[in-house]
Amino acid sequence: xxSPRFFDSIPAIGRSALxxxxxxxxxxxxxxxxxxxxxxxxxxxxGTVFRVVSAQIYFTGFQALPLVTVMALxxxxxxxxxxxxxxxxxxxxEMIGNLMIIVVVRELAPLLVAxxxxxRSGTAVASEIGNMRVNREIEALEAMGIHPLSFIVFPRIVxxxxxxxxxxxxxxxxxxxxxxxxxxxxxxxxxEFYLDSIAQALDVHDVYVFLLKNTFSGxxxxxxxxxxxxxxxxxxxxxxxxxxxxxxxxIGYVMVFNLCVTFIVYLKQLMNLGII
Amino acid sequence: MNMESKLRKSIKxxxxxxxxxxxxxxxxxxxxxxxxFPMNKNIHLTGPAxxxxxxxxxxxxxxxxxxxxxxxxxxxxxxxxxxxxFLPYRLNIxxxxxxxxxxxxxxxxxxxxxxLRYHELLSHTSAxxxxxxxxxxxxxxxxxxARPSAVSGGHRKATIVARAFVTQPEMIIFDQPTTGLDDxxxxxxxxxxxxxxxxxxxxxxxxxSQDKELxxxxxxxxxxxFDKKVFSYEEFEKKVIYA
Numbered sequence: 001x002x003s004p005r006f007f008d009s010i011p012a013i014g015r016s017a018l019x020x021x022x023x024x025x026x027x028x029x030x031x032x033x034x035x036x037x038x039x040x041x042x043x044x045x046x047g048t049v050f051r052v053v054s055a056q057i058y059f060t061g062f063q064a065l066p067l068v069t070v071m072a073l074x075x076x077x078x079x080x081x082x083x084x085x086x087x088x089x090x091x092x093x094e095m096i097g098n099l100m101i102i103v104v105v106r107e108l109a110p111l112l113v114a115x116x117x118x119x120r121s122g123t124a125v126a127s128e129i130g131n132m133r134v135n136r137e138i139e140a141l142e143a144m145g146i147h148p149l150s151f152i153v154f155p156r157i158v159x160x161x162x163x164x165x166x167x168x169x170x171x172x173x174x175x176x177x178x179x180x181x182x183x184x185x186x187x188x189x190x191x192e193f194y195l196d197s198i199a200q201a202l203d204v205h206d207v208y209v210f211l212l213k214n215t216f217s218g219x220x221x222x223x224x225x226x227x228x229x230x231x232x233x234x235x236x237x238x239x240x241x242x243x244x245x246x247x248x249x250x251i252g253y254v255m256v257f258n259l260c261v262t263f264i265v266y267l268k269q270l271m272n273l274g275i276i
Numbered sequence: 277m278n279m280e281s282k283l284r285k286s287i288k289x290x291x292x293x294x295x296x297x298x299x300x301x302x303x304x305x306x307x308x309x310x311x312x313f314p315m316n317k318n319i320h321l322t323g324p325a326x327x328x329x330x331x332x333x334x335x336x337x338x339x340x341x342x343x344x345x346x347x348x349x350x351x352x353x354x355x356x357x358x359x360x361x362f363l364p365y366r367l368n369i370x371x372x373x374x375x376x377x378x379x380x381x382x383x384x385x386x387x388x389x390x391x392l393r394y395h396e397l398l399s400h401t402s403a404x405x406x407x408x409x410x411x412x413x414x415x416x417x418x419x420x421x422a423r424p425s426a427v428s429g430g431h432r433k434a435t436i437v438a439r440a441f442v443t444q445p446e447m448i449i450f451d452q453p454t455t456g457l458d459d460x461x462x463x464x465x466x467x468x469x470x471x472x473x474x475x476x477x478x479x480x481x482x483x484x485s486q487d488k489e490l491x492x493x494x495x496x497x498x499x500x501x502f503d504k505k506v507f508s509y510e511e512f513e514k515k516v517i518y519a
Contacts, residue, residue, distance in 0.1 A: 137378070139339055139373070140377035142359075
């Protein structure tokens with residue numbers, strides 16, 4: 001016999017699912033509204049946007065470089081060490097470039113960079129905007145005739161996208177080259193052979209996937225975090241809750257988005273091979 | 277015509293028609309109110325704590341929208357207006373919050389510069405001159421380059437009050453402006469209201485305050501918020517006190 005508790009929980013599950021759908025809809029709505037506000041705001045000069053965008057790039061992109069460097073070196077080294085040993089064993093060492101492109105460029109770089117950006121900057125944005133709500137700074141901006149979505153949200157999304165793209169590119173370079181250089185101390189591998197293998201494996205679709213995943217990751221992270229910050233109503237105890245929701249939701253959305261892109265690319269490959 | 281007047285629309289009349297507003301957790305604060313606010317006056321809103329005085333001020337400033345009724349400015353309903361459509365009126369309204377409202381990551385000087393430079397109401401040099409003069413008059417020059425968290429509560433309050441004057445709007449709304457203000461800043465507040473009127477840029481003032489000394493310096497028309505209704509003082513006498 002089924003437990004009555006299970007049936008009792010169905011409405012709660014339904015409400016939670018509907019809440020997620022509503023939140024997703026509102027996030028899309030906020031992207032639209034911030035774009036609309038920015039383009040309709042005749043007062044906001046490019047200088048104002050540029051100042052906030054450049055500050056965002058500095059905090060999100062530049063200050064994350066040490067962490068991303070270490071992470072990329074570790075990931076690149078681990079994959080090269082593990083894969084080259086296995087591939088040489090089976091006589092397929094020329095495949096190392098393919099493996100690095102598939103694992104690092106297509107999958108790990110967008111995900112790991114997104115997680116770093118959420119942890120460092122997404123949390124900062126959500127808590128900063130949440131505190132601005134509590135301190136009535138958002139209301140004060142409105143009272144001064146400054147649209148909060150064009151003044152606060154839009155520049156952060158733009159700065160976030162540029163930062164994530166640059167960080168992901170940097171991550172790839174360090175993971176592919178730095179990882180090789182580190183592992184070359186412990187491993188015998190020809191650098192020219194490795195570079196050639198990478199160049200052979202890269203094609204234009206990888207560039208599209210790189211741009212698609214990282215652009216949307218940046219947009220998702222900063223929109224979701226700004227949205228959660230703006231949801232804070234009156235009290236400072238809501239700020240950490242909003243920050244937690246921002247982290248969980250933005251990582252969730254980024255993972256689902258990356259999975260969808262990978263799935264579409266995988267399907268396309270199967271179609272190209274004539275399997276489906 | 278300078279930029280200040282190009283962007284702004286003058287406010288000639290202001291009226292609530294059957295306006296109701298409340299918060300989810302507190303129920304209706306004002307219900308089915310129809311009231312015409314007299315223009316070119318100092319309007320003092322009074323009433324018991326929690327009656328909805330700040331709410332009425334925020335409706336007038338366009339910061340909250342009532343669910344029911346019409347808020348007519350110059351006979352135009354402001355409630356369905358988008359942010360951009362309401363902007364020309366908003367630029368003619370200065371708002372002084374009862375607490376909070378200063379941007380934490382900007383200095384006191386930058387907080388006052390923001391509305392002037394964002395809307396390019398004045399050239400950079402003229403904006404600096406005006407802001408420095410206001411900071412001086414309100415006794416804030418010493419903390420000009422400090423952030424709000426680094427100054428005393430009185431100076432934060434003085435900055436909020438001073439910011440309401442900085443764009444020289446036609447209407448200024450003060451919510452408890454003298455709480456925590458020192459003598460110098462309080463005198464500056466009264467002087468700026470009087471000078472604004474004399475110079476012709478300030479026309480309408482809405483004020484919520486229990487400070488009898490401040491009110492004694494201003495000729496005020498009182499409105500009372502009582503039992504979810506906004507009354508002129510004469511109406512309040514007729515309908516509530518002597519009813």
